[in-house]
Amino acid sequence: MTTRFLLARTGVMLLTAVALLAIQFFLFRLMPGDPTASVLAGGMSPEIQDELKRLWGLDQSLLLQFWSYAKNLTRLDFGVSFYRNVPVGEVVLPRFWNTIIFMLLAMLWANLFGVALGVLSVIRRQRPLEGWLIVLGSAARATPLFVTGMIFLLVFAYHLGWFPLGGMHRVGAVYATWWQRYFNLDLLHHLFLPTLVAGIFYFTTPFFVMRTAMLEHLHDDHLLLARAKGASPLMVLLKHVARNALNPVITTTALSLGFAVGGQVVVETIFHWPGLGSELVFSTFRRDYPMVQAIFFLISLTVIAMNYLADLAYLFLDPRLRYEAQQ
Amino acid sequence: MLRQVKIILLAVLVLFTLTLGGTAALATGSAQGQRVPTQNFLTDPQGYSVAFWESSQIAMDTWNKELGTDFKRQVEEHDQVIRKMFEGDYDCGILFIMGSPVRLDPGFLFNTFFYGSCPGFYNRIPRNQCAGGGGALNFPGYFNPEFNRLLKAQDRIFDYAERKKITDRMVEMLVQDRPALVLFSPYVVHLMNTKRWKNERGMPGEGLGSAWNVMGIEPTGDDKALRVGSTYAVPSINPMAVRRTQGYRVMDLIYDTLFRVDLEGKAEKWMAQEAKVTDGPNGPKTAVEITLRPDLKFHDGQSVTADDVLFTIDFARKFKAPDLYNYVKRVVKAEKTGDLSLTLHLSEPWSGVFHVLLSKMYILPEHIWSQVAQKEKEPILWPNPKPVGSGPFKFVSWDKGAQLVMDKNPAYFAPVNPDRLIRVKFESMETLAAAVEKDEIDLQWGEPMNAAIVERMKGKAGVKAIKLPNHGFAMFTFRCVKAPYNDPTFMEALEYCLPRDLIMDRVYPGIAQKAVSPIPPGNKAWHNPRVFDLAKPYDPDKAREILKRAGYTWDEQGRLCFPK
Numbered sequence: 001m002t003t004r005f006l007l008a009r010t011g012v013m014l015l016t017a018v019a020l021l022a023i024q025f026f027l028f029r030l031m032p033g034d035p036t037a038s039v040l041a042g043g044m045s046p047e048i049q050d051e052l053k054r055l056w057g058l059d060q061s062l063l064l065q066f067w068s069y070a071k072n073l074t075r076l077d078f079g080v081s082f083y084r085n086v087p088v089g090e091v092v093l094p095r096f097w098n099t100i101i102f103m104l105l106a107m108l109w110a111n112l113f114g115v116a117l118g119v120l121s122v123i124r125r126q127r128p129l130e131g132w133l134i135v136l137g138s139a140a141r142a143t144p145l146f147v148t149g150m151i152f153l154l155v156f157a158y159h160l161g162w163f164p165l166g167g168m169h170r171v172g173a174v175y176a177t178w179w180q181r182y183f184n185l186d187l188l189h190h191l192f193l194p195t196l197v198a199g200i201f202y203f204t205t206p207f208f209v210m211r212t213a214m215l216e217h218l219h220d221d222h223l224l225l226a227r228a229k230g231a232s233p234l235m236v237l238l239k240h241v242a243r244n245a246l247n248p249v250i251t252t253t254a255l256s257l258g259f260a261v262g263g264q265v266v267v268e269t270i271f272h273w274p275g276l277g278s279e280l281v282f283s284t285f286r287r288d289y290p291m292v293q294a295i296f297f298l299i300s301l302t303v304i305a306m307n308y309l310a311d312l313a314y315l316f317l318d319p320r321l322r323y324e325a326q327q
Numbered sequence: 328m329l330r331q332v333k334i335i336l337l338a339v340l341v342l343f344t345l346t347l348g349g350t351a352a353l354a355t356g357s358a359q360g361q362r363v364p365t366q367n368f369l370t371d372p373q374g375y376s377v378a379f380w381e382s383s384q385i386a387m388d389t390w391n392k393e394l395g396t397d398f399k400r401q402v403e404e405h406d407q408v409i410r411k412m413f414e415g416d417y418d419c420g421i422l423f424i425m426g427s428p429v430r431l432d433p434g435f436l437f438n439t440f441f442y443g444s445c446p447g448f449y450n451r452i453p454r455n456q457c458a459g460g461g462g463a464l465n466f467p468g469y470f471n472p473e474f475n476r477l478l479k480a481q482d483r484i485f486d487y488a489e490r491k492k493i494t495d496r497m498v499e500m501l502v503q504d505r506p507a508l509v510l511f512s513p514y515v516v517h518l519m520n521t522k523r524w525k526n527e528r529g530m531p532g533e534g535l536g537s538a539w540n541v542m543g544i545e546p547t548g549d550d551k552a553l554r555v556g557s558t559y560a561v562p563s564i565n566p567m568a569v570r571r572t573q574g575y576r577v578m579d580l581i582y583d584t585l586f587r588v589d590l591e592g593k594a595e596k597w598m599a600q601e602a603k604v605t606d607g608p609n610g611p612k613t614a615v616e617i618t619l620r621p622d623l624k625f626h627d628g629q630s631v632t633a634d635d636v637l638f639t640i641d642f643a644r645k646f647k648a649p650d651l652y653n654y655v656k657r658v659v660k661a662e663k664t665g666d667l668s669l670t671l672h673l674s675e676p677w678s679g680v681f682h683v684l685l686s687k688m689y690i691l692p693e694h695i696w697s698q699v700a701q702k703e704k705e706p707i708l709w710p711n712p713k714p715v716g717s718g719p720f721k722f723v724s725w726d727k728g729a730q731l732v733m734d735k736n737p738a739y740f741a742p743v744n745p746d747r748l749i750r751v752k753f754e755s756m757e758t759l760a761a762a763v764e765k766d767e768i769d770l771q772w773g774e775p776m777n778a779a780i781v782e783r784m785k786g787k788a789g790v791k792a793i794k795l796p797n798h799g800f801a802m803f804t805f806r807c808v809k810a811p812y813n814d815p816t817f818m819e820a821l822e823y824c825l826p827r828d829l830i831m832d833r834v835y836p837g838i839a840q841k842a843v844s845p846i847p848p849g850n851k852a853w854h855n856p857r858v859f860d861l862a863k864p865y866d867p868d869k870a871r872e873i874l875k876r877a878g879y880t881w882d883e884q885g886r887l888c889f890p891k
């Protein structure tokens with residue numbers, strides 16, 4: 001029965017992906033504006049404009065364009081960027097990895113801080129520290145990313161010089177392989193500050209979720225048994241309350257990771273991190289349909305995949321759900 | 328009976344006159360004695376350019392207050408602004424014409440922006456039905472047969488002084504006809520870190536981004552890696568597909584051209600050792616004889632020959648290279664006269680051939696691109712992953728949207744000072760400026776630095792803000808084929824009421840040069856200083872007076888009305 005549940009979830013996931021594919025294709029073409037307008041600004045003749053439309057496939061009907069798009073996508077061919085004249089995959093895929101690595105580290109910060117401070121706030125409940133932690137969490141969430149980002153950049157990079165001003169590698173670094181590009185200390189040095197800023201913004205979700213879930217579990221019956229067995233109050237909190245409270249944290253983390261993949265425009269701009277967010281904004285303004293479609297597709301796919309993984313993780317972590325699925 | 332006939336005839340005459348008058352009024356869009364209708368002033372959103380937003384606001388406020396007009400802002404996204412202007416679907420608007428090297432040539436500039444091939448161009452007759460097509464960006468719909476005649480005439484003259492006389496007259500015509508009101512020409516301000524490099528060279532419109540500066544800038548020490556930063560992304564490294572200024576900056580370094588536009592704005596021989604215009608089968612001055620330098624090599628060691636030049640022309644024509652096709656079409660035949668010599672036969676004499684075509688046609692290595700032409704379905708879309716040119720720098724790597732690295736071409740025939748060139752893309756001006764200040768970047772390219780940052784950088788050790796003249800300009804453009812802009816008096820009044828100095832002081836304090844024509848002082852070779860005497864000074868009283876004299880009136884609310 002669990003297999004059936006998994007198959008159903010997988011089917012829904014695939015259907016959602018296909019529907020999104022179609023929606024985003026037509027949505028961008030309904031936007032006001034014309035991708036050839038940027039060409040007009042260059043003062044081209046109608047003959048050349050028509051030729052470019054032919055090269056870009058814009059002279060075909062919308063349905064034919066969609067058919068070519070979907071067909072090419074099965075070969076992971078996202079087409080050629082109108083603006084850059086290079087295969088979209090060559091631009092988007094490296095940026096996708098840049099964003100994934102960025103977000104994984106940012107989420108690691110967020111969850112380390114969030115879960116740890118959430119537990120601490122429950123351990124120190126009804127004491128001044130709990131109040132301070134709640135204020136800290138609210139302030140971190142309420143402060144716009146560009147404010148935190150600029151402050152950190154100014155203090156730690158500009159004035160103290162502990163970190164670089166931005167970018168992904170030192171200026172002029174050339175790497176021959178994917179492995180060399182992503183596994184080096186220079187990258188970590190460049191990642192630290194921007195991921196910390198993003199981590200501070202995102203830590204409030206796991207912090208409050210962890211805290212709330214722990215408070216909900218504080219009066220569970222099984223805790224009485226644990227105490228009766230002689231477990232110390234701290235052990236009861238960590239082993240029996242915190243562990244149970246982790247389930248919603250994992251779900252929300254998976255979901256927010258999906259959304260965060262496309263939502264880092266501000267941090268990427270401040271730290272000129274070559275990720276998907278800044279490229280999305282850049283390409284949208286230039287009506288670079290193939291580029292925008294590919295980025296949206298990857299973001300949507302990540303969100304869907306994360307939703308799916310959250311479902312699976314929940315199933316794995318919570319025996320009650322496994323039981324329900326079997327029923 | 329006779330009296331009745333007379334009355335009927337009179338009535339018919341009156342009706343006929345009224346109908347005729349009404350039709351005429353409708354044709355030009357003006358209704359006699361009625362209010363000048365609300366005019367939509369087309370602009371980009373405020374975030375696109377605060378400076379243009381403010382400039383248009385100051386002008387609209389002044390015109391509405393002093394002349395009783397009703398200008399209202401119409402905000403559209405930038406590409407929609409261009410689209411509307413292109414289709415003539417607007418009243419008036421603000422535009423910035425960027426100073427790309429090719430626009431230093433007056434023939435190119437005027438042909439693109441002010442050539443109208445028939446009356447009503449962009450108005451009632453679709454532009455592709457106008458004989459000759461008209462200038463691709465003639466947004467005002469300007470049509471002046473005398474201007475067109477001069478444009479054609481200067482196109483056929485190769486002598487600079489003689490051509491200058493004609494273009495001077497054309498500039499004066501534009502200032503007097505007012506299809507557009509030029510506001511100012513902003514300087515190109517670029518930041519430079521002076522610790523590692525010195526003796527920079529600026530170029531009109533390009534600032535520090537020109538190939539001349541990159542090749543000629545001198546190191547202060549042993550480290551010869553030049554690190555440049557720009558907020559513009561490199562769009563393409565296919566020299567046949569390049570369409571944008573920022574693309575040309577990179578292509579100028581990897582590939583080479585027969586001519587190059589020098590720091591003064593004139594096309595000079597570069598790969599071409601000799602070039603002369605002679606008489607050809609298509610008439611006098613229609614043959615261009617070119618001899619290449621003997622020491623030209625592609626980056627893979629192969630020599631550059633006349634065959635490569637012929638192949639490039641053929642490729643651009645056959646596959647419709649976007650930025651070259653219109654010009655390469657004018658070469659009706661190209662023939663080899665020796666290993667290093669060739670003759671181009673033009674359809675008619677064309678003085679722009681050196682500046683507009685031969686200075687932007689990158690010579691392709693035939694041994695590589697002939698394979699591309701055979702194997703690729705659409706060679707223009709070929710991404711050109713490892714470009715091989717004959718320019719001053721060799722391609723090393725391109726991390727798209729982040730960093731482009733090039734090394735010095737040791738076999739290049741001209742001196743090149745940097746050993747390595749690293750071009751880094753920045754997401755914002757603030758981080759770019761900080762990188763220059765903190766010695767992570769040596770030079771800025773592309774988009775000029777904004778005034779607030781330049782002000783902040785004053786006094787910082789090792790950082791220099793370099794202010795360079797520009798031939799780009801900001802202008803208000805008007806649909807001069809319809810009322811009220813088809814009335815020269817109205818346009819003259821608008822100019823009398825245009826506070827150019829106020830706009831410059833408020834919006835571009837100290838970082839713009841006064842300009843009143845499409846060839847600003849930044850274009851030293853072609854600027855006509857007499858235009859400053861022809862432009863109208865700010866004088867609202869005079870503006871109202873000439874309107875009154877032309878029969879314009881004001882209603883009880885103070886709104887301007889057409890003459891009765």
